[in-house]
Amino acid sequence: MLSKKTKYGxxxxxxxxxxxxxGPVLISDISEKENIPKxxxxxxxxxxxxxxxxxxxxxxxxxxxxxxxxxxxxxxxLIRVLDGPIAMLPCVSLNFYEPCDDxxxxxxxxxxxFMAEVRDNTLNLLQKKTLYDxxxx
Amino acid sequence: MLSKKTKYGxxxxxxxxxxxxxGPVLISDISEKENIPKxxxxxxxxxxxxxxxxxxxxxxxxxxxxxxxxxxxxxxxLIRVLDGPIAMLPCVSLNFYEPCDDxxxxxxxxxxxFMAEVRDNTLNLLQKKTLYDxxxx
DNA sequence: TATTAGTCTATCGATTTAATAGACTAATAA
DNA sequence: TTATTAGTCTATTAAATCGATAGACTAATA
Numbered sequence: 001m002l003s004k005k006t007k008y009g010x011x012x013x014x015x016x017x018x019x020x021x022x023g024p025v026l027i028s029d030i031s032e033k034e035n036i037p038k039x040x041x042x043x044x045x046x047x048x049x050x051x052x053x054x055x056x057x058x059x060x061x062x063x064x065x066x067x068x069x070x071x072x073x074x075x076x077x078l079i080r081v082l083d084g085p086i087a088m089l090p091c092v093s094l095n096f097y098e099p100c101d102d103x104x105x106x107x108x109x110x111x112x113x114f115m116a117e118v119r120d121n122t123l124n125l126l127q128k129k130t131l132y133d134x135x136x137x
Numbered sequence: 138m139l140s141k142k143t144k145y146g147x148x149x150x151x152x153x154x155x156x157x158x159x160g161p162v163l164i165s166d167i168s169e170k171e172n173i174p175k176x177x178x179x180x181x182x183x184x185x186x187x188x189x190x191x192x193x194x195x196x197x198x199x200x201x202x203x204x205x206x207x208x209x210x211x212x213x214x215l216i217r218v219l220d221g222p223i224a225m226l227p228c229v230s231l232n233f234y235e236p237c238d239d240x241x242x243x244x245x246x247x248x249x250x251f252m253a254e255v256r257d258n259t260l261n262l263l264q265k266k267t268l269y270d271x272x273x274x
Numbered sequence: 275t276a277t278t279a280g281t282c283t284a285t286c287g288a289t290t291t292a293a294t295a296g297a298c299t300a301a302t303a304a
Numbered sequence: 305t306t307a308t309t310a311g312t313c314t315a316t317t318a319a320a321t322c323g324a325t326a327g328a329c330t331a332a333t334a
C-alpha cells in the first residue's frame with residue numbers, strides 16, 4: 001500500500017498540473033481543496049522540490065509549480081520519489097536494491113525470479129503513464 | 138513492499154510444496170533450510186493454517202502440509218492472506234476496501250481510477266500464477 | 275510415560291508513519 | 305521601508321506496525 005504521504009503528494013501534483021502553469025499554486029489552496037493537512041503537505045511538497053519535480057516561489061504571489069511538462073513526468077518516478085521502491089522485495093528493486101539476509105543465492109531463488117516478473121509487469125504500466133494522462137480525465 | 142512475514146511465508150510454502158506431499162514438514166526443517174527465525178515462522182504457519190492453506194499434525198511425525206493442490210493456490214490469495222491488500226490504495230481494494238477521509242467523491246477521483254487500473258494489471262498476473270508455477274522452476 | 279512437535283498468549287524494542295509546532299527567511303507591494 | 309504574504313527548516317510527538325522472542329501448554333506417537 002502507498003503511504004498517505006504518497007497519496008497526498010500525488011493528489012497535490014494532479015491539482016497543480018490541472019492549473020496548467022497559470023502561476024504558482026498556494027499550499028493552503030491545495031490543502032483546502034484536497035483536504036490534506038497543511039503542515040503535512042508542506043513537508044511533502046518540499047520533498048518533491050528537492051527531487052526537482054516542483055519549484056517554488058516565496059512571498060506574495062508565491063507558491064508551487066511544476067518544473068517539467070506533465071507529459072514527461074512518469075507515475076513510476078513519482079511513486080519512487082514519494083513512496084520508495086515499486087518492487088515487492090528489496091532484492092528485485094532496480095532503484096533501491098538490497099540483498100536478503102536469508103537468501104544464499106539470489107540467482108537460484110524462485111521468489112526472486114517471480115517478484116522480478118511482477119515488478120516488470122507493474123513497471124510496464126507505471127512508466128508509460130504520465131502525470132498528463134491523469135489530468136486529461 | 139511485502140513484509141518479511143510475507144516473504145518468509147511464501148518461501149515456507151514453496152519449500153513445503155516442493156516436498157510434494159511426502160508427509161508433514163517440520164517447522165525446524167523449514168527454518169533451518171530457508172534461514173527463517175523459527176519462532177517467527179511458527180506464527181506465520183499458524184496464520185496460514187487459520188486461512189485453510191496449511192494443515193498440521195502434532196507430535197512425532199507431525200508438521201505442516203498443504204491442504205490443497207498447489208495448482209489451485211494462486212499467488213494473489215497467498216499475498217492477501219500474508220500481507221493484506223494488493224491494491225495500492227484502500228479505496229480500490231477489492232478485499233480490504235476502505236474509503237478515503239479526504240475524498241468527497243470516489244467515483245470522480247482521478248487517482249482512484251488510475252489505481253484501480255494498476256490493481257487490475259497486477260491482479261491479472263497474480264491470479265494466473267499459482268504455487269505450482271513456482272515449484273516447477 | 276517420555277519425547278516430539280505444534281499451539282497459544284504476551285510482550286518487547288525498533289522503526290516508520292502521520293501529523294504538528296514554531297521560529298525563520300524571502301519576496302512583494304503599499 | 306515595512307507590513308504582509310508564503311515558503312523553509314528543524315524538531316518533536318503519538319500511534320501504529322514490524323520483526324522477533326519467551327514460555328507455558330496441548331496433542332500425538334513410540
